[in-house]
Amino acid sequence: MSELLFRWPTLHEGRLVRRYERFIAEVRVGRRVVRAHCVNPGRMEGLVVPGARVWLSEAPGRHLPWTWELVELEGRLVGANTSLPNKLVGEALRRGLLPGLGGVVHAERVFGRGHRVDFLIEQPGGAHYVEVKNCHLVYPDRCGYFPDSVSARATAHVEALTRLVKKGVAATVVFTLLRDDPVLLRPSGLHDRAFATAMRRAVKAGLHARAVRLVPTLEGIFFDGEVAVDVTGVDLAATRGWSASYDSTSGWERKDGKWAGRSLPPP
Secondary structure, eight states, rough: EEEEEEOOOOOOOEEEEEEEEETEEEEEETTEEEEEOOOSSSSSTTTOOOOOOEEEEETTSSSSSSEEEEEETEEEEEEEEEHHHHHHHHEEEEEESSTOOEEEEEEEETTTTEEEEEEEEETTEEEEEEEEEEEEEEESSSSSEOSSSSHHHHHHHHHHHHHHHTTTTTEEEEEEEEEEEESEEEEOOOOHHHHHHHHHHOOOOOOOOEEEHHHHOSSSSEEEEEEOOSSOOOOHHHHHHHHTTTGGGSSSEEEEEEEOOOOOOOO
């Protein structure tokens, strides 16, 4: 782990009780159960493990003062907060840790048909647009897969960047992997066929795709270099089997007591 990008202010250890109504997690901290903000709109495939050790940050004064930051799976820490990757990539850009993406960095710029890009970098050759996507899902093949559920928003972002690169504008999608074990990143055709197709077309048109490991510890989050991105097709039968094995630890409980976001649609 080469460089500390982010240091936790204070973390509070607890045990996950449940995730419900999508953005809320109940966590036992000491003798009490608190409600924490779950900053992750997806299924969190494989992460919703009742009884798992988790860590929360606290911001007193908010409606939900607790935020679910980390979960421990088989001794490995995995990031659970999808609002952090943009901050981490912004810091990596400012420190020059991503070769080819140097320049004056601006956060969140509107472009095209009402789209907003995470970063615009002023470079001698012109503007370079950078979009960030976070991935937590890693299967036994040690590949990270994004997304873990249908993400029309992510597909729309990639298609908008594709229109830019076809006009000769430089653009990159940076996938962040908030864990230490992945060796490759793949768009998941199992979870979102439209996104996987959009990524293949985008890369063919000239969009750059990169992935960085951002390793969480109880001290903070470290930049751990890049891994390759493979946008070609994968064995959907294998990934479907792996996903099915995580089905009981994915999704959230709805108000009516039923589960949402748990099972994938049929092939």
